[in-house]
Amino acid sequence: MKITMQTVADRLGVSKNTVSQALRNKNTVSSQTKDAVFQMADKLGYQYQKETKSEATTGNRFAIIASEYTLSFNSFFGIILNKIKELIVDQKQTIDVFMISKEDETQGKLPEKLNADNYDGLFILSFFSDQYLDLLNSVTDLPKILIDHHRPGLEIDSVLSANIDGAYEAMSYLATKGVKTVGFIGEIDRSPSYAERMIGFENALSSLHLETTDQWTINHLPENQNSLFETIAAVKKQPDAWFCVNNGYAFSLMNYFQSHQMNVPQDIKVLAFDDTDLSRMTQPRMTVMATDLNEMGKSSYDLLQYRMTHPDSVLRQVCLKPNLIIGGTV
Known part of the structure:
Protein backbone atom coordinates (compact mmCIF):
# COMPACT_ATOMS: atom_id res chain seq x y z
CA MET A 1 0.00 0.00 0.00
CA LYS A 2 1.28 3.44 -0.91
CA ILE A 3 1.72 5.63 2.13
CA THR A 4 0.35 9.15 1.52
CA MET A 5 -0.27 12.24 3.59
CA GLN A 6 -3.90 11.13 3.83
CA THR A 7 -2.72 7.81 5.32
CA VAL A 8 -0.93 9.68 8.10
CA ALA A 9 -4.00 11.86 8.68
CA ASP A 10 -6.33 8.86 8.86
CA ARG A 11 -4.12 7.06 11.39
CA LEU A 12 -4.08 10.12 13.65
CA GLY A 13 -7.72 11.12 13.13
CA VAL A 14 -6.83 14.62 11.90
CA SER A 15 -7.25 16.42 8.60
CA LYS A 16 -4.83 16.16 5.72
CA ASN A 17 -4.28 19.91 6.01
CA THR A 18 -3.20 19.52 9.65
CA VAL A 19 -0.64 16.90 8.61
CA SER A 20 0.58 19.16 5.80
CA GLN A 21 1.06 22.11 8.15
CA ALA A 22 2.73 19.95 10.79
CA LEU A 23 5.23 18.47 8.32
CA ARG A 24 6.07 21.98 7.17
CA ASN A 25 6.40 22.91 10.85
CA LYS A 26 3.85 25.72 10.63
CA ASN A 27 3.24 27.58 13.87
CA THR A 28 -0.52 27.21 13.33
CA VAL A 29 -0.18 23.61 14.62
CA SER A 30 0.60 22.80 18.25
CA SER A 31 3.93 21.22 19.15
CA GLN A 32 2.11 18.13 20.46
CA THR A 33 0.34 17.65 17.13
CA LYS A 34 3.57 18.20 15.22
CA ASP A 35 5.33 15.56 17.30
CA ALA A 36 2.51 13.09 16.73
CA VAL A 37 2.52 13.73 12.99
CA PHE A 38 6.29 13.37 12.67
CA GLN A 39 6.24 10.15 14.72
CA MET A 40 3.44 8.62 12.67
CA ALA A 41 5.04 9.69 9.38
CA ASP A 42 8.32 8.08 10.44
CA LYS A 43 6.53 4.94 11.66
CA LEU A 44 4.66 4.52 8.38
CA GLY A 45 7.68 5.41 6.26
CA TYR A 46 6.09 8.48 4.73
CA GLN A 47 8.69 10.60 2.96
CA TYR A 48 8.80 14.29 3.83
CA GLN A 49 11.38 17.06 3.87
CA LYS A 50 12.99 16.41 7.22
CA GLU A 51 14.79 19.73 7.31
CA THR A 52 11.46 21.43 8.02
CA LYS A 53 11.32 19.59 11.32
CA SER A 54 13.95 21.73 12.98
CA GLU A 55 12.79 25.23 12.17
CA ALA A 56 9.25 26.61 12.27
CA THR A 57 8.01 28.55 9.26
CA THR A 58 5.73 31.53 9.67
CA GLY A 59 5.11 32.62 6.09
CA ASN A 60 1.70 31.08 5.48
CA SER A 161 -23.30 42.02 5.64
CA ALA A 162 -26.31 42.29 7.95
CA ASN A 163 -28.56 42.51 4.92
CA ILE A 164 -31.93 42.08 6.63
CA ASP A 165 -31.24 44.69 9.30
CA GLY A 166 -29.62 47.00 6.76
CA ALA A 167 -32.62 46.91 4.45
CA TYR A 168 -34.97 47.47 7.38
CA GLU A 169 -32.97 50.51 8.49
CA ALA A 170 -33.05 51.82 4.92
CA MET A 171 -36.86 51.61 4.96
CA SER A 172 -36.90 53.34 8.35
CA TYR A 173 -34.95 56.23 6.88
CA LEU A 174 -37.37 56.49 3.97
CA ALA A 175 -40.25 56.62 6.45
CA THR A 176 -38.66 59.57 8.26
CA LYS A 177 -38.63 61.39 4.92
CA GLY A 178 -42.37 61.11 4.52
CA VAL A 179 -42.39 58.07 2.23
CA LYS A 180 -45.68 56.15 2.34
CA THR A 181 -45.40 53.90 -0.73
CA VAL A 182 -42.24 52.06 -1.75
CA GLY A 183 -41.05 49.63 -4.41
CA PHE A 184 -38.32 46.98 -4.55
CA ILE A 185 -35.99 46.29 -7.49
CA GLY A 186 -33.52 43.41 -7.86
CA GLU A 187 -32.94 39.76 -8.73
CA ILE A 188 -33.28 37.82 -5.51
CA ASP A 189 -32.28 34.48 -7.04
CA ARG A 190 -28.83 35.76 -7.96
CA SER A 191 -27.48 36.05 -4.43
CA PRO A 192 -28.55 35.18 -0.88
CA SER A 193 -27.64 38.78 0.01
CA TYR A 194 -30.28 40.10 -2.38
CA ALA A 195 -32.91 37.69 -1.05
CA GLU A 196 -32.11 38.82 2.51
CA ARG A 197 -32.47 42.47 1.49
CA MET A 198 -35.96 41.69 0.26
CA ILE A 199 -36.76 40.05 3.60
CA GLY A 200 -35.69 43.25 5.37
CA PHE A 201 -37.82 45.25 2.92
CA GLU A 202 -40.87 43.07 3.61
CA ASN A 203 -40.35 43.11 7.38
CA ALA A 204 -40.42 46.89 7.33
CA LEU A 205 -43.66 47.25 5.40
CA SER A 206 -46.11 46.41 8.16
CA SER A 207 -44.16 47.67 11.16
CA LEU A 208 -43.40 51.03 9.51
CA HIS A 209 -46.85 51.31 7.85
CA LEU A 210 -45.38 51.44 4.35
CA GLU A 211 -47.36 50.26 1.34
CA THR A 212 -46.35 48.42 -1.80
CA THR A 213 -48.08 46.56 -4.65
CA ASP A 214 -47.28 43.55 -6.81
CA GLN A 215 -46.34 45.91 -9.63
CA TRP A 216 -43.85 47.67 -7.36
CA THR A 217 -42.28 44.42 -6.13
CA ILE A 218 -39.80 43.70 -8.94
CA ASN A 219 -37.66 40.88 -7.59
CA HIS A 220 -36.73 38.90 -10.72
CA LEU A 221 -35.22 41.56 -12.97
CA PRO A 222 -31.96 41.04 -14.95
CA GLU A 223 -29.40 43.70 -14.11
CA ASN A 224 -29.27 45.61 -17.38
CA GLN A 225 -30.64 49.00 -18.34
CA ASN A 226 -32.89 47.82 -21.18
CA SER A 227 -34.75 45.37 -18.94
CA LEU A 228 -35.16 47.96 -16.22
CA PHE A 229 -36.37 50.67 -18.63
CA GLU A 230 -39.01 48.31 -20.07
CA THR A 231 -40.18 47.21 -16.64
CA ILE A 232 -40.42 50.69 -15.12
CA ALA A 233 -42.18 52.03 -18.23
CA ALA A 234 -44.94 49.49 -17.59
CA VAL A 235 -45.55 50.80 -14.06
CA LYS A 236 -48.68 52.92 -14.33
CA LYS A 237 -48.18 54.87 -11.12
CA GLN A 238 -44.83 55.31 -9.40
CA PRO A 239 -44.41 54.82 -5.61
CA ASP A 240 -42.95 57.57 -3.45
CA ALA A 241 -39.59 55.75 -3.41
CA TRP A 242 -37.71 52.75 -4.78
CA PHE A 243 -35.33 50.55 -2.82
CA CYS A 244 -32.71 48.86 -5.04
CA VAL A 245 -30.61 45.84 -4.00
CA ASN A 246 -27.45 47.37 -5.47
CA ASN A 247 -26.03 50.45 -7.16
CA GLY A 248 -26.35 49.04 -10.68
CA TYR A 249 -30.14 48.92 -10.53
CA ALA A 250 -30.30 52.34 -8.85
CA PHE A 251 -27.99 53.88 -11.47
CA SER A 252 -30.20 52.64 -14.33
CA LEU A 253 -33.33 53.71 -12.46
CA MET A 254 -32.04 57.25 -12.07
CA ASN A 255 -31.14 57.33 -15.77
CA TYR A 256 -34.71 56.35 -16.57
CA PHE A 257 -36.23 59.06 -14.41
CA GLN A 258 -33.90 61.73 -15.75
CA SER A 259 -34.67 60.71 -19.35
CA HIS A 260 -38.39 61.09 -18.53
CA GLN A 261 -38.02 64.53 -16.93
CA MET A 262 -38.58 63.27 -13.38
CA ASN A 263 -36.49 64.87 -10.67
CA VAL A 264 -34.82 62.85 -7.90
CA PRO A 265 -35.63 63.30 -5.03
CA GLN A 266 -38.31 65.94 -5.60
CA ASP A 267 -40.59 63.75 -7.74
CA ILE A 268 -39.40 60.35 -6.58
CA LYS A 269 -36.80 59.05 -4.12
CA VAL A 270 -34.17 56.34 -4.65
CA LEU A 271 -32.21 54.41 -2.00
CA ALA A 272 -29.78 51.59 -2.79
CA PHE A 273 -27.68 49.01 -0.98
CA ASP A 274 -23.85 49.15 -1.36
CA ASP A 275 -21.51 52.03 -2.08
CA THR A 276 -19.48 51.65 -5.29
CA ASP A 277 -18.18 53.98 -7.97
CA LEU A 278 -21.68 54.06 -9.50
CA SER A 279 -23.21 55.51 -6.35
CA ARG A 280 -20.74 58.38 -6.45
CA MET A 281 -21.24 59.10 -10.16
CA THR A 282 -24.90 60.06 -10.08
CA GLN A 283 -26.26 63.58 -9.80
CA PRO A 284 -27.31 63.88 -7.08
CA ARG A 285 -25.12 61.34 -5.30
CA MET A 286 -27.02 58.25 -4.19
CA THR A 287 -28.20 57.74 -0.67
CA VAL A 288 -27.07 54.22 0.20
CA MET A 289 -26.91 51.61 2.95
CA ALA A 290 -23.40 50.17 2.77
CA THR A 291 -21.00 47.83 4.54
CA ASP A 292 -17.40 48.89 5.18
Whole structure:
Protein backbone atom coordinates (compact mmCIF):
# COMPACT_ATOMS: atom_id res chain seq x y z
CA MET A 1 0.00 0.00 0.00
CA LYS A 2 1.28 3.44 -0.91
CA ILE A 3 1.72 5.63 2.13
CA THR A 4 0.35 9.15 1.52
CA MET A 5 -0.27 12.24 3.59
CA GLN A 6 -3.90 11.13 3.83
CA THR A 7 -2.72 7.81 5.32
CA VAL A 8 -0.93 9.68 8.10
CA ALA A 9 -4.00 11.86 8.68
CA ASP A 10 -6.33 8.86 8.86
CA ARG A 11 -4.12 7.06 11.39
CA LEU A 12 -4.08 10.12 13.65
CA GLY A 13 -7.72 11.12 13.13
CA VAL A 14 -6.83 14.62 11.90
CA SER A 15 -7.25 16.42 8.60
CA LYS A 16 -4.83 16.16 5.72
CA ASN A 17 -4.28 19.91 6.01
CA THR A 18 -3.20 19.52 9.65
CA VAL A 19 -0.64 16.90 8.61
CA SER A 20 0.58 19.16 5.80
CA GLN A 21 1.06 22.11 8.15
CA ALA A 22 2.73 19.95 10.79
CA LEU A 23 5.23 18.47 8.32
CA ARG A 24 6.07 21.98 7.17
CA ASN A 25 6.40 22.91 10.85
CA LYS A 26 3.85 25.72 10.63
CA ASN A 27 3.24 27.58 13.87
CA THR A 28 -0.52 27.21 13.33
CA VAL A 29 -0.18 23.61 14.62
CA SER A 30 0.60 22.80 18.25
CA SER A 31 3.93 21.22 19.15
CA GLN A 32 2.11 18.13 20.46
CA THR A 33 0.34 17.65 17.13
CA LYS A 34 3.57 18.20 15.22
CA ASP A 35 5.33 15.56 17.30
CA ALA A 36 2.51 13.09 16.73
CA VAL A 37 2.52 13.73 12.99
CA PHE A 38 6.29 13.37 12.67
CA GLN A 39 6.24 10.15 14.72
CA MET A 40 3.44 8.62 12.67
CA ALA A 41 5.04 9.69 9.38
CA ASP A 42 8.32 8.08 10.44
CA LYS A 43 6.53 4.94 11.66
CA LEU A 44 4.66 4.52 8.38
CA GLY A 45 7.68 5.41 6.26
CA TYR A 46 6.09 8.48 4.73
CA GLN A 47 8.69 10.60 2.96
CA TYR A 48 8.80 14.29 3.83
CA GLN A 49 11.38 17.06 3.87
CA LYS A 50 12.99 16.41 7.22
CA GLU A 51 14.79 19.73 7.31
CA THR A 52 11.46 21.43 8.02
CA LYS A 53 11.32 19.59 11.32
CA SER A 54 13.95 21.73 12.98
CA GLU A 55 12.79 25.23 12.17
CA ALA A 56 9.25 26.61 12.27
CA THR A 57 8.01 28.55 9.26
CA THR A 58 5.73 31.53 9.67
CA GLY A 59 5.11 32.62 6.09
CA ASN A 60 1.70 31.08 5.48
CA ARG A 61 0.52 30.85 1.91
CA PHE A 62 -3.09 31.50 0.96
CA ALA A 63 -5.28 31.12 -2.10
CA ILE A 64 -8.30 33.19 -3.02
CA ILE A 65 -10.83 31.87 -5.49
CA ALA A 66 -13.41 34.03 -7.25
CA SER A 67 -15.49 33.96 -10.38
CA GLU A 68 -14.57 36.00 -13.42
CA TYR A 69 -17.80 37.96 -12.85
CA THR A 70 -16.95 38.75 -9.22
CA LEU A 71 -13.44 39.97 -10.05
CA SER A 72 -14.88 42.42 -12.58
CA PHE A 73 -16.38 44.50 -9.72
CA ASN A 74 -13.27 46.46 -8.82
CA SER A 75 -15.05 49.07 -6.72
CA PHE A 76 -16.70 46.44 -4.53
CA PHE A 77 -14.96 43.07 -4.39
CA GLY A 78 -11.70 44.66 -5.50
CA ILE A 79 -11.62 46.67 -2.25
CA ILE A 80 -12.13 43.53 -0.16
CA LEU A 81 -9.45 41.67 -2.10
CA ASN A 82 -6.93 44.51 -1.84
CA LYS A 83 -7.42 44.71 1.94
CA ILE A 84 -6.77 40.98 2.30
CA LYS A 85 -3.64 41.28 0.14
CA GLU A 86 -2.43 44.24 2.21
CA LEU A 87 -2.76 42.30 5.47
CA ILE A 88 -1.04 39.24 4.00
CA VAL A 89 1.89 41.28 2.73
CA ASP A 90 2.19 43.02 6.13
CA GLN A 91 2.56 39.60 7.78
CA LYS A 92 5.13 38.48 5.18
CA GLN A 93 2.70 35.87 3.90
CA THR A 94 1.81 35.14 0.27
CA ILE A 95 -1.39 34.78 -1.72
CA ASP A 96 -2.38 33.49 -5.15
CA VAL A 97 -5.62 34.55 -6.83
CA PHE A 98 -7.48 32.04 -9.00
CA MET A 99 -10.13 33.32 -11.41
CA ILE A 100 -12.83 30.78 -12.21
CA SER A 101 -14.59 31.11 -15.54
CA LYS A 102 -18.26 30.25 -15.97
CA GLU A 103 -17.16 27.22 -17.99
CA ASP A 104 -14.85 26.05 -15.16
CA GLU A 105 -17.69 26.40 -12.68
CA THR A 106 -20.19 24.55 -14.87
CA GLN A 107 -17.73 21.72 -15.56
CA GLY A 108 -16.63 21.49 -11.92
CA LYS A 109 -13.03 22.30 -12.73
CA LEU A 110 -10.80 23.36 -9.82
CA PRO A 111 -7.36 25.00 -10.08
CA GLU A 112 -4.75 22.23 -10.22
CA LYS A 113 -2.56 23.88 -7.56
CA LEU A 114 -5.39 24.16 -5.04
CA ASN A 115 -4.48 21.59 -2.40
CA ALA A 116 -3.20 21.32 1.15
CA ASP A 117 0.37 20.76 -0.05
CA ASN A 118 0.53 24.22 -1.59
CA TYR A 119 -1.64 26.38 0.70
CA ASP A 120 -2.54 26.91 4.34
CA GLY A 121 -5.96 28.51 3.84
CA LEU A 122 -8.53 29.47 1.23
CA PHE A 123 -10.69 32.58 0.77
CA ILE A 124 -13.82 32.08 -1.37
CA LEU A 125 -14.96 35.46 -2.64
CA SER A 126 -18.70 35.84 -3.17
CA PHE A 127 -21.15 33.69 -5.06
CA PHE A 128 -20.61 30.23 -6.58
CA SER A 129 -23.23 27.63 -7.42
CA ASP A 130 -24.15 25.13 -4.71
CA GLN A 131 -22.57 22.35 -6.76
CA TYR A 132 -19.24 24.16 -7.08
CA LEU A 133 -19.13 25.07 -3.39
CA ASP A 134 -19.85 21.46 -2.45
CA LEU A 135 -17.03 20.37 -4.75
CA LEU A 136 -14.63 22.87 -3.19
CA ASN A 137 -15.56 21.70 0.27
CA SER A 138 -15.24 18.00 -0.52
CA VAL A 139 -12.05 18.03 -2.59
CA THR A 140 -9.85 20.20 -0.37
CA ASP A 141 -9.79 20.21 3.42
CA LEU A 142 -8.02 23.55 3.62
CA PRO A 143 -9.39 25.98 6.22
CA LYS A 144 -11.85 28.16 4.28
CA ILE A 145 -13.74 31.42 4.58
CA LEU A 146 -16.74 32.47 2.48
CA ILE A 147 -16.85 36.22 1.87
CA ASP A 148 -20.19 37.97 1.23
CA HIS A 149 -21.92 34.64 0.71
CA HIS A 150 -23.31 31.77 2.77
CA ARG A 151 -25.59 28.80 2.51
CA PRO A 152 -27.41 26.85 5.22
CA GLY A 153 -25.83 23.45 5.71
CA LEU A 154 -22.49 24.39 4.18
CA GLU A 155 -19.75 23.75 6.73
CA ILE A 156 -17.64 26.85 5.98
CA ASP A 157 -17.14 29.99 8.09
CA SER A 158 -18.42 33.20 6.51
CA VAL A 159 -18.18 36.99 6.68
CA LEU A 160 -21.39 38.77 5.70
CA SER A 161 -23.30 42.02 5.64
CA ALA A 162 -26.31 42.29 7.95
CA ASN A 163 -28.56 42.51 4.92
CA ILE A 164 -31.93 42.08 6.63
CA ASP A 165 -31.24 44.69 9.30
CA GLY A 166 -29.62 47.00 6.76
CA ALA A 167 -32.62 46.91 4.45
CA TYR A 168 -34.97 47.47 7.38
CA GLU A 169 -32.97 50.51 8.49
CA ALA A 170 -33.05 51.82 4.92
CA MET A 171 -36.86 51.61 4.96
CA SER A 172 -36.90 53.34 8.35
CA TYR A 173 -34.95 56.23 6.88
CA LEU A 174 -37.37 56.49 3.97
CA ALA A 175 -40.25 56.62 6.45
CA THR A 176 -38.66 59.57 8.26
CA LYS A 177 -38.63 61.39 4.92
CA GLY A 178 -42.37 61.11 4.52
CA VAL A 179 -42.39 58.07 2.23
CA LYS A 180 -45.68 56.15 2.34
CA THR A 181 -45.40 53.90 -0.73
CA VAL A 182 -42.24 52.06 -1.75
CA GLY A 183 -41.05 49.63 -4.41
CA PHE A 184 -38.32 46.98 -4.55
CA ILE A 185 -35.99 46.29 -7.49
CA GLY A 186 -33.52 43.41 -7.86
CA GLU A 187 -32.94 39.76 -8.73
CA ILE A 188 -33.28 37.82 -5.51
CA ASP A 189 -32.28 34.48 -7.04
CA ARG A 190 -28.83 35.76 -7.96
CA SER A 191 -27.48 36.05 -4.43
CA PRO A 192 -28.55 35.18 -0.88
CA SER A 193 -27.64 38.78 0.01
CA TYR A 194 -30.28 40.10 -2.38
CA ALA A 195 -32.91 37.69 -1.05
CA GLU A 196 -32.11 38.82 2.51
CA ARG A 197 -32.47 42.47 1.49
CA MET A 198 -35.96 41.69 0.26
CA ILE A 199 -36.76 40.05 3.60
CA GLY A 200 -35.69 43.25 5.37
CA PHE A 201 -37.82 45.25 2.92
CA GLU A 202 -40.87 43.07 3.61
CA ASN A 203 -40.35 43.11 7.38
CA ALA A 204 -40.42 46.89 7.33
CA LEU A 205 -43.66 47.25 5.40
CA SER A 206 -46.11 46.41 8.16
CA SER A 207 -44.16 47.67 11.16
CA LEU A 208 -43.40 51.03 9.51
CA HIS A 209 -46.85 51.31 7.85
CA LEU A 210 -45.38 51.44 4.35
CA GLU A 211 -47.36 50.26 1.34
CA THR A 212 -46.35 48.42 -1.80
CA THR A 213 -48.08 46.56 -4.65
CA ASP A 214 -47.28 43.55 -6.81
CA GLN A 215 -46.34 45.91 -9.63
CA TRP A 216 -43.85 47.67 -7.36
CA THR A 217 -42.28 44.42 -6.13
CA ILE A 218 -39.80 43.70 -8.94
CA ASN A 219 -37.66 40.88 -7.59
CA HIS A 220 -36.73 38.90 -10.72
CA LEU A 221 -35.22 41.56 -12.97
CA PRO A 222 -31.96 41.04 -14.95
CA GLU A 223 -29.40 43.70 -14.11
CA ASN A 224 -29.27 45.61 -17.38
CA GLN A 225 -30.64 49.00 -18.34
CA ASN A 226 -32.89 47.82 -21.18
CA SER A 227 -34.75 45.37 -18.94
CA LEU A 228 -35.16 47.96 -16.22
CA PHE A 229 -36.37 50.67 -18.63
CA GLU A 230 -39.01 48.31 -20.07
CA THR A 231 -40.18 47.21 -16.64
CA ILE A 232 -40.42 50.69 -15.12
CA ALA A 233 -42.18 52.03 -18.23
CA ALA A 234 -44.94 49.49 -17.59
CA VAL A 235 -45.55 50.80 -14.06
CA LYS A 236 -48.68 52.92 -14.33
CA LYS A 237 -48.18 54.87 -11.12
CA GLN A 238 -44.83 55.31 -9.40
CA PRO A 239 -44.41 54.82 -5.61
CA ASP A 240 -42.95 57.57 -3.45
CA ALA A 241 -39.59 55.75 -3.41
CA TRP A 242 -37.71 52.75 -4.78
CA PHE A 243 -35.33 50.55 -2.82
CA CYS A 244 -32.71 48.86 -5.04
CA VAL A 245 -30.61 45.84 -4.00
CA ASN A 246 -27.45 47.37 -5.47
CA ASN A 247 -26.03 50.45 -7.16
CA GLY A 248 -26.35 49.04 -10.68
CA TYR A 249 -30.14 48.92 -10.53
CA ALA A 250 -30.30 52.34 -8.85
CA PHE A 251 -27.99 53.88 -11.47
CA SER A 252 -30.20 52.64 -14.33
CA LEU A 253 -33.33 53.71 -12.46
CA MET A 254 -32.04 57.25 -12.07
CA ASN A 255 -31.14 57.33 -15.77
CA TYR A 256 -34.71 56.35 -16.57
CA PHE A 257 -36.23 59.06 -14.41
CA GLN A 258 -33.90 61.73 -15.75
CA SER A 259 -34.67 60.71 -19.35
CA HIS A 260 -38.39 61.09 -18.53
CA GLN A 261 -38.02 64.53 -16.93
CA MET A 262 -38.58 63.27 -13.38
CA ASN A 263 -36.49 64.87 -10.67
CA VAL A 264 -34.82 62.85 -7.90
CA PRO A 265 -35.63 63.30 -5.03
CA GLN A 266 -38.31 65.94 -5.60
CA ASP A 267 -40.59 63.75 -7.74
CA ILE A 268 -39.40 60.35 -6.58
CA LYS A 269 -36.80 59.05 -4.12
CA VAL A 270 -34.17 56.34 -4.65
CA LEU A 271 -32.21 54.41 -2.00
CA ALA A 272 -29.78 51.59 -2.79
CA PHE A 273 -27.68 49.01 -0.98
CA ASP A 274 -23.85 49.15 -1.36
CA ASP A 275 -21.51 52.03 -2.08
CA THR A 276 -19.48 51.65 -5.29
CA ASP A 277 -18.18 53.98 -7.97
CA LEU A 278 -21.68 54.06 -9.50
CA SER A 279 -23.21 55.51 -6.35
CA ARG A 280 -20.74 58.38 -6.45
CA MET A 281 -21.24 59.10 -10.16
CA THR A 282 -24.90 60.06 -10.08
CA GLN A 283 -26.26 63.58 -9.80
CA PRO A 284 -27.31 63.88 -7.08
CA ARG A 285 -25.12 61.34 -5.30
CA MET A 286 -27.02 58.25 -4.19
CA THR A 287 -28.20 57.74 -0.67
CA VAL A 288 -27.07 54.22 0.20
CA MET A 289 -26.91 51.61 2.95
CA ALA A 290 -23.40 50.17 2.77
CA THR A 291 -21.00 47.83 4.54
CA ASP A 292 -17.40 48.89 5.18
CA LEU A 293 -15.58 46.80 2.55
CA ASN A 294 -12.13 47.28 4.11
CA GLU A 295 -13.54 45.95 7.37
CA MET A 296 -15.03 43.01 5.50
CA GLY A 297 -11.57 42.22 4.12
CA LYS A 298 -9.97 42.50 7.57
CA SER A 299 -12.66 40.38 9.21
CA SER A 300 -12.20 37.72 6.54
CA TYR A 301 -8.46 37.62 7.12
CA ASP A 302 -8.88 37.46 10.90
CA LEU A 303 -11.50 34.72 10.72
CA LEU A 304 -9.33 32.52 8.50
CA GLN A 305 -6.40 32.96 10.89
CA TYR A 306 -8.70 31.87 13.72
CA ARG A 307 -9.93 28.82 11.79
CA MET A 308 -6.35 27.76 11.06
CA THR A 309 -5.41 27.81 14.74
CA HIS A 310 -8.78 26.44 15.98
CA PRO A 311 -9.68 23.80 13.39
CA ASP A 312 -12.23 22.07 15.63
CA SER A 313 -14.05 25.18 16.81
CA VAL A 314 -17.74 25.64 15.99
CA LEU A 315 -18.57 27.33 12.70
CA ARG A 316 -18.68 31.10 12.77
CA GLN A 317 -20.56 33.77 10.85
CA VAL A 318 -19.22 37.29 11.25
CA CYS A 319 -21.99 39.73 10.35
CA LEU A 320 -21.06 43.37 9.72
CA LYS A 321 -23.67 46.07 10.25
CA PRO A 322 -24.02 48.40 7.26
CA ASN A 323 -24.26 52.16 7.71
CA LEU A 324 -26.41 54.78 6.02
CA ILE A 325 -24.53 57.18 3.74
CA ILE A 326 -26.74 60.15 3.05
CA GLY A 327 -26.59 61.55 -0.45
CA GLY A 328 -29.17 63.57 -2.33
CA THR A 329 -31.58 60.95 -3.69
CA VAL A 330 -33.92 60.75 -0.67
